[in-house]
Amino acid sequence: MSDPYLRFDDISVEFPGVRALDHVSFGANAGEVHALMGENGAGKSTLLKVLSGVNRVTSGALWIDGERHVFANEREALDQGIAIIYQELTLSPNLSVAENLLLGQLPVRKGFVDRRALRETALGVLRDLGEEGIDPATRVRDLSIGQQQMIEIGRALLRNARIIAFDEPTSSLSVQEIRNLKRIVKRLRDEGKVVLYVTHRMDEVFEMCDAITVFRDGQHISTHPTLEHIDHDVLVSEMVGREIEDVYGYRERQHGPVQLEVKGLKGPGIAEPASFDVRQGEVFGLFGLVGAGRSELLRLVCGAEKAEAGSVRFKGRDGLFTSPREAIQSGIAMCPEDRKTQGIFAIASVGDNINISCRRFFSRWKLFRNTARETRNARDYIRRLRIKTPGPETRIGTLSGGNQQKTILARWLAEDIDVFVMDEPTRGIDVGARRDIYSLLYDLAEQGKSVVVISSDLAEVSSICDRIGVMRDGRVIDVVHRDQATPERLLGLALPA
């Protein structure tokens, strides 16, 4: 076999207290979609950042088409025809879609930006992305997260890169958008590019990828040039270093009386007054396509958004929460969906991120913090969720995407309250950790608490929830019991009629 087009040769990257990549070597061929898999914090994103010149290596080099490279900055990588779609969005919110698509390579004529060329190019790539509905002059901040993610992808396409890498691109895309993405990835492969694809979703790997490389703890575990003889279980055990039989591990339990009742709630994004209830000891799912209004509905329930009508009945009181604070104090907490903007305090420590809300239970005379208890609490959850961090004092901003997500979850799991609302809790979280999280959710339910989970992952909702509300276009269409919740039925309800 000839030399691979792209080869990582003995790559190491170190951060304070962390060896993110440890002498990693493997290659990827032109014309293949190469999956990169591994637990949270395994080093996947770090590897892509080495490729794009963001992270400096402590050893090793890249070989591209037989040439050795060690990039000193982003521009050198771009010049070598490398385009990366990062895990976190990197757009300039106040510029137009067109300008964001062509950022860094705006068309210029006689010293001025060529507006016509700009628009034409943008229209072309939007068509390509299947986003004909977006006007190139729209400001990016007015797009949904999924659309923004598609703009990122479009920008990478416009680079005419030889090597394109995707870092968990599907975690915030709608069904339609995912379909378009898959089409684009196939085309790139057919055009003979190297496509690197980071994901935690097994189904995507088996559907789209030709080869796979697995990492664990910064080390290269294996590279499979073909997926023919590889199955799900092998991958999982390579990734997490242990066997996992059933990720979901559903546990049967008794349900108590209704704990939370939502009645005729209306607000922005909710087309029809929405009602549902949740029982004690129940895990209640909310399924729908991205943009169906699930987040909106629960933000209204938890007082993060002002409702126009309706009420929430909880613990004998019937009314609306006017702020998240009020909801939390009454016993309802919500873990938000977008960790970057709504969840993390990037410059604060992991410990502070966990304890921000629950520390009220430990305070002395309702005034002073109990730092010992806080540290213990943080360590406890770092252990239980296997958060990969040097310690509770580490800044959360340096953690991998999945580990940040786990930290935010820990913040809410540590609450001693009655209703837990979790918006896409397992977004970006690896298989092994997901199992731990589901198990914690069951624990809570078994203690008589209620859990509401928003999820776009069909397998997840249908496997871990006791009942599932399905939303479509801002309406609660139906509530389905676990026994009837086949994936087909749920999808049928969620898809536009």
Added chain:
Amino acid sequence: MSTEKLAQAQSAPDFSASRGGLSRIVRNLLDTSGLIAVFILLFIGLSIMVPDFLTGRNIVGLLLSVTLIGTIATTMMMVLALGEVDLSVASIVAFTGVVAAVMTSTSGSVFIGVMSGVAAGAAVGAFNGFVVAQFGVNSLIATLAAMEFVRGLAYITSGGDAVMITVPSFFDLGSASFLGLTVPVWTMIFCFIIFGVLLNMTAFGRNVLATGGNAEAANLAGVNVRRLKITVFALQGVVAGVAGVLLTSRMGLGDPNTSIGLELAVISACVLGGVSLSGGVASITGVLVGVLIMGSVQNAMGLLNVPTFYQYLVRGAILLLAVLFDRWKQTRRSRV
């Protein structure tokens, strides 16, 4: 949705309640072109109510009085668009003025004097940019340090006293006039055109906005963020230098004490004009209107003989009302 927006959303009712009184037309005007409408209304109001306001000579005087702020505001707009700020402009004006005066007098050549002044401005600006871009130092602090340092240089260069200019042709710079407007006014107009074009029609300008909106994104997309920042700060230095030299020529002396507090006036004018302090948002017409609003109000207060102490109140109130108005406009837009 951010907390700022939350705050707006929740506060919106208060605003809309107070809106009842305004006539529909005014409301629409405000909605569509915002600050420009405010300025037009203000201008009409002042013309009617303030005697001598709408006279040729007063308007020329008004224009002249805003040249310093106006000229520097054009590049401050770029700096703010980048998400940075430059507090050293007033010191640069003083320093470059002194340098130009000293150099003109010692060399006897106006050309050398002017060039040294502008070069001094460029050097300070580039240094600021270098510190900010290379070391990632917060620009508020970097330029605060420069503000002290450069003011010190101005005192040292001049020996603490204003420097008189001995070459008479130097004065022509500030007083030569064309079509009834003097060189400083033309320079201001010129800067508005140049930087308006630069901001809106060139890749450079768009990259500035992109960097201000999300520096990381711009960097990842291959924009040379560091060079961009240095360039913008250097431009700011050049323009402040030009303004300083013109001021010196107009005054006939290089005064190390001049323009204290100018930086805040310039920043206020920009913010009034809708430039966001967090970067990524800027408009040259906005800045023009901001400068004109500030200038007109100050001019009218002079004509009306408003006591100094109350001028403080008026300036403070205008600034506050302008930003409140801006927020209100954004709230409305995001709620429609």
Added chain:
Amino acid sequence: MSTEKLAQAQSAPDFSASRGGLSRIVRNLLDTSGLIAVFILLFIGLSIMVPDFLTGRNIVGLLLSVTLIGTIATTMMMVLALGEVDLSVASIVAFTGVVAAVMTSTSGSVFIGVMSGVAAGAAVGAFNGFVVAQFGVNSLIATLAAMEFVRGLAYITSGGDAVMITVPSFFDLGSASFLGLTVPVWTMIFCFIIFGVLLNMTAFGRNVLATGGNAEAANLAGVNVRRLKITVFALQGVVAGVAGVLLTSRMGLGDPNTSIGLELAVISACVLGGVSLSGGVASITGVLVGVLIMGSVQNAMGLLNVPTFYQYLVRGAILLLAVLFDRWKQTRRSRV
């Protein structure tokens, strides 16, 4: 990863090259406790090299000379930690001082005078907080407006002239002493303790930091962001008010012209102490050290009889070096 960090990472080699000369011990000290080490070295250096620096009376004088900046820096730290800034503190000091003087003299009661001064400060602070929190107005601009407005109020209240105080016991406030230190010094120490405890040991303080880091996330995590902001600005007002009243008592007159430019000195001290202007990062020991560094340098320049013009250079350079050092430390940390 932000561009700032990028910039650091890329700039690191330049720094490490210049590091070769430092001895290993100094390097370690700098690494571990950063600014504190710098201060200790500076202090030792000054004690050795500046005659009369390390004498009891000079240290007492030094302490007294930083009371104003030091006291206000404790709350400015909270404001900055919140990701906001307050430019109106100097005006508040002048205004509350004048109010206290006027009220003491008219009512004849020191208590009423002091209370009115502090209440005036609280009112201005709460108003600032209200505008910032309720309408989401950028605090730089909101407090810039307040700075003008409140200074105007100070002039109007006093009629522009220093206000005399007719109740002699008012002066005791500023001069009464305990254990060799006067009330203003004790007040400063007290503020450092209070706000140090508040920041580090209470949920309130942590919520301030969290809000400064990510206001939206804080809101979702149950922090009442709006009330928090109003409270912090009001505290800033109260403390500036207390400082203003003490200053008036110490100086023996309510001077509406006092303390111009104080806000920048206070902010500089905080930033020197490692408080981030973008919010979320603050340390009370850092601020203490920042205040002491500034005070010691200024004091030493006085003892050494450094000409004023060069004092500007020194202040600017110190500020710049301090932030560069801070960046360098962070770079090292993130690269080890």
Added chain:
Amino acid sequence: AKEDITLGFIVKKPEQAWFINEQRAATELGKKDGFEVVKLSGVDGQEVLSAIDNLHSQGAQGFVICPPDVRLGPVIKRRADQYDMKVVTVDDRFVNSDGDPMKGVPHLGMSGYKIGQQVGNTIAEQIKARGWDMDDVAALRISNYELPTAKERTDGATDALVKAGFNKDNIFDAPQQNTDTSSAFAAASPVFSKQSKFKHWVIYALNEESVLGGVRASEQYGLTADDVIGVGINGSGAAFAEFSREKPTGFYGTIAVSSTMHGRQSALNLYNWVTEGEKPPADTQTTGKLMTRDNWQQVRDELGL
């Protein structure tokens, strides 16, 4: 010519009590004599020119000015000539490019240097009166070399003191960053801590606020009213506040000048020039009057402050 007369009054520091008094006195005179006075601020050259433009728009026939910098004289004069306006200066006199006074512009004021000398002489007399040995006395000179007027005044005082036999080496500089009390206090502290061997101190500066800052600092270092002679300049509220304290302090006195008279007289001169065409005298020098704890109310009334 009894048509509408409008005169400007431009001052370099409109917030300062001194200038408030001047402008007020001019305005009152205008009310009485039937002309209008427009009060304007000119903190730097730019603002002065705008103020003149503004006056021109209002049809003013002339203005009184205390310029922010005496060297702005030629430019201001040129602008005034351009608009055909008459100019008189008050307090600070224009100089031309050679640094000589501009004789063509009528001036009324006190020479900063001379008033400084008055301060110096007052201090010297007090030293004698208290029977101190000149060589045991230290002087705290609170200086502000960024302000030319300030320098003139402190220079005047210094020269007078030295002439009276004061030891030059015993004069210590405390450079202040502002002209207010607290900046003078901050500047003075290190001087006192350094020069602990001196028991007797004299303090002078450009104005009363600054001298007071020095006095407060001296108290901090245990110096009492008997050990300190502070003499200020102006005759403003700061001095009154100090004199009305229960016990005497180190602030011995101040050279009070009648800001009211300056304002009224300069405006009147200009008015007469505009209406009757009689050009005021080229240079009217006023002097200050020593104001102490004992006579301050009397002097205050006398000078109309």
